[in-house]
Structure formats: C-alpha cells, structure tokens
Amino acid sequence: MNVREATEADLPVLARIMNAVNPRHPLTAELLGHELRSLREHPLNPYVGVWLAEEDGRAVGTGFLMQPPGMFHPGRYWAEVMVLSEATGRGMGRALADVLEACLEARGAQEVQAGAYEDEPRGLAFLTRRGFTETLRYFDNVLDLTAFDPATWTGEAQLPEGLRAVSLAELIAEQGEDAAWRAYHSAFGEIREDVPRTGEATPLPFEAFRERGEGPTFLPWGVLLAVTDVGEVLALTEMYADSTDATRINTGLTGTRRAWRRRGLGLALKLAALGVARERRIQTVWTNNATTNLPMLALNERLGFRPRPAFIEMRRGSVEGV
Numbered sequence: 001m002n003v004r005e006a007t008e009a010d011l012p013v014l015a016r017i018m019n020a021v022n023p024r025h026p027l028t029a030e031l032l033g034h035e036l037r038s039l040r041e042h043p044l045n046p047y048v049g050v051w052l053a054e055e056d057g058r059a060v061g062t063g064f065l066m067q068p069p070g071m072f073h074p075g076r077y078w079a080e081v082m083v084l085s086e087a088t089g090r091g092m093g094r095a096l097a098d099v100l101e102a103c104l105e106a107r108g109a110q111e112v113q114a115g116a117y118e119d120e121p122r123g124l125a126f127l128t129r130r131g132f133t134e135t136l137r138y139f140d141n142v143l144d145l146t147a148f149d150p151a152t153w154t155g156e157a158q159l160p161e162g163l164r165a166v167s168l169a170e171l172i173a174e175q176g177e178d179a180a181w182r183a184y185h186s187a188f189g190e191i192r193e194d195v196p197r198t199g200e201a202t203p204l205p206f207e208a209f210r211e212r213g214e215g216p217t218f219l220p221w222g223v224l225l226a227v228t229d230v231g232e233v234l235a236l237t238e239m240y241a242d243s244t245d246a247t248r249i250n251t252g253l254t255g256t257r258r259a260w261r262r263r264g265l266g267l268a269l270k271l272a273a274l275g276v277a278r279e280r281r282i283q284t285v286w287t288n289n290a291t292t293n294l295p296m297l298a299l300n301e302r303l304g305f306r307p308r309p310a311f312i313e314m315r316r317g318s319v320e321g322v
Contacts (some may be wrong), residue, residue: 001092003099006050006062008033013059014052019244021082024117024140024308026244030216038215042069043205047107051099053083053092060087063096065103068113069208071199075110075319081126093126113198115313124312132314135198136290139297141305143274143285148304150275157271159226160263163234165272166227169220175231184225185209187233191255196290198313217241222249224273226256226265235265237273239285249277251287254296267299274303 006014011029019026027035039048046067053061061083068078081096104112114132116123150157159165171180185206193201212218222239238252251273256265277285287305289296 001090001095002054003051003063003095004054006052010050010052010059014050014062017059017062017082017084020084026242028216028243031243034215038208038211039066039069041211042208044069044072044202046072047077049100049103051096053096055087055090055092060084061092061096063100065100070202070204071197072202073111073199073319075108076199077104077107077109077112079104079112079114088122097126097130109317111315111317111319113313113315115311117309117311119309124314127314131316133316134312135315136196136292136313137310138288138290138313139310140308141287141289141297141300142308143287143300143303143305144283145274145278145285146283148274148278150271150278153271156264156267159265159268163226163228163265165224165269167221167276168223168225171225171227171231171233172220179231181210181213182206183227183231183233184223184236187225187236187257188253190257191236192253194255194258195253196292198315199319217243217250221276222273224269224276226269234260235269237266237269239273239277242286247281247283249282249285251285254287270299270303 011033015027015029015032018032036048036050039046046069047065049065051063052059053063061081064080066078067074067076079100081093081100083092083096114127116127168180168184171183174180175183188209189204192204195201213220217240219239219241224237225233226235227233235256237254240250240252242248242250254266254270274285287300289300291310
C-alpha cells in the first residue's frame with residue numbers, strides 16, 4: 001500500500017477512479033485538469049491537494065482536499081476520499097483519510113466539510129466515526145426530455161413585456177465580449193448570494209468568473225438571459241455539456257435578481273432552455289438543488305424533474321465566531 005501526491009500525469013487514472021466511485025457525475029481527465037487548474041489559479045489562492053493510493057502498483061483510490069473558494073475562509077476545507085469497490089475493506093480509505101487529516105492539522109483547519117450519498121451507508125458511517133454530522137442535503141433532479149411536452153407550457157413561456165430572452169452568445173454579438181460577460185457576471189453575483197449553502201458566499205471576482213468560459217463543458221448558447229432593452233440581465237439559467245454523454249446536459253445556476261422575482265422570469269427561461277436542449281437532441285437534463293431551496297424544487301417538480309438519492313453534506317468543527 002502506498003499513498004503519494006498525484007501529478008498531472010495521473011489525471012486519467014484519477015478520473016477513472018472518480019467515475020467508478022461516483023458514476024452519477026462522470027468526468028474526463030480534461031475536465032478534471034481544467035477544474036484543478038481553475039482552483040489553483042483562483043485569485044483567492046485556495047489550497048488544493050490531491051493524493052493517489054496504490055496497492056501493488058495499481059491505483060485504487062484518491063484523496064482530495066481544498067479550501068472552497070465559493071465559501072472561502074482560511075480555516076475551512078472540503079475533503080473527499082474515494083476507493084474502488086474492489087479495494088474496500090483493506091484499510092485504503094483509512095490510509096487516505098489519515099494523510100488528509102495530517103495535512104489538515106498541519107494547516108490549522110478549523111472546519112472540514114465532506115459528504116456521501118444517502119444510499120452509501122459505508123461512506124456515511126466512515127464520516128460519522130470521524131466526527132462529522134449532517135448539515136444539508138442536495139438532490140440530483142433528472143428530467144426525461146424525450147417525454148417533455150412544451151406545448152403544455154405555452155402560456156408560461158413568455159417573459160414580461162419589455163424583456164427578451166437571449167443566449168450569452170447572442171448578447172456577446174450585440175454588446176461585445178467584455179460588456180456581455182460583465183452584464184452576466186453582475187446578475188450572477190447577486191443571484192448566487194441567495195442560493196442555500198452552509199457558509200456565507202464569497203464574492204466571485206470577475207476574472208475568475210470569466211475563466212469559466214474557457215472550460216470544456218461551457219456552452220455560450222446554453223446560457224440564457226432575460227435582458228432589458230438596454231442589455232441589463234435580470235434573470236438567467238445555465239446549461240453545461242456533460243463531458244462523457246452527448247445526450248445529457250447539466251444545469252448550473254437558475255435565478256432572478258431580487259427586484260424581479262415572482263414574475264415568472266425563471267420559469268420562462270427554464271422553458272426556453274429546455275426547448276433549446278430538445279432542438280439539440282438532448283435526452284436527459286440534470287440539475288441539483290438543496291432540500292431547503294423549496295421554490296426551485298417546486299418549479300423543477302412541476303416541469304417533470306424527478307429526484308435521485310440525496311447527497312448528504314456533513315461537517316466537523318466550525319469557523320463561525322473565529
């Protein structure tokens with residue numbers, strides 16, 4: 001048994017392990033590499049550590065540790081341990097966790113977040129034994145787009161008078177690259193502040209936000225915006241390509257600026273996005289919502305999204321009051 005720091009050359013095997021352990025959200029080595037580089041190049045300079053566990057020279061597990069930039073605090077960390085099913089029960093998870101624990105202690109961590117799905121009792125028990133307790137649950141909600149009938153939503157697909165729906169690609173064509181991205185960023189920053197989470201949202205710098213457009217799953221046509229006649233963005237919904245399945249699309253943030261809520265903007269944009277996805281022969285649409293986000297859960301249920309097993313976020317310690 002050997003645990004070592006992972007390198008760039010390990011990305012393919014890391015992706016293979018992650019996909020085997022969590023097939024709900026598969027990823028490619030390219031996407032994993034982009035996500036790690038984005039973290040390491042973030043303006044907040046968060047800590048990122050990745051380890052690979054080997055048994056008789058074969059990679060069978062991975063450990064991951066970072067300071068989440070979306071809820072940044074120097075004492076807060078996110079931790080993950082993943083071990084292939086055929087290698088469980090032989091102490092590999094404990095060995096990886098011990099490496100992470102040593103790093104956390106050396107860095108003076110005050111709060112550690114982790115999690116497992118509700119249908120993974122071994123993972124939940126592992127975290128409980130290490131002092132973690134539940135803080136929040138998130139549902140993957142999945143829509144079978146082949147059975148979705150947009151004709152039943154005709155009356156709710158229209159934006160209020162004076163507003164129009166455009167893609168980010170169309171807004172760029174109208175305003176130019178920088179102006180369009182800044183309008184998108186302005187709305188995104190306000191909307192994400194109200195997304196349920198277990199810590200205070202950290203403001204998202206424009207340079208970090210703009211970098212997402214370089215990601216391998218980003219779709220300029222998949223970002224739909226409700227805009228005024230002067231190009232101000234009032235609401236948005238995001239769709240991202242799936243890195244391993246061309247018939248699946250993943251939803252990012254959907255929401256409306258506070259002053260424009262409860263006027264049907266979010267629903268109209270979601271319907272427009274589903275129409276775009278159907279035109280591109282997408283078969284399933286995945287989204288993720290906290291169990292406390294009741295308005296969005298209700299909206300997705302109306303549209304036909306159905307929940308999968310919940311991801312249970314857990315925590316040990318706290319940075320509050322520090």
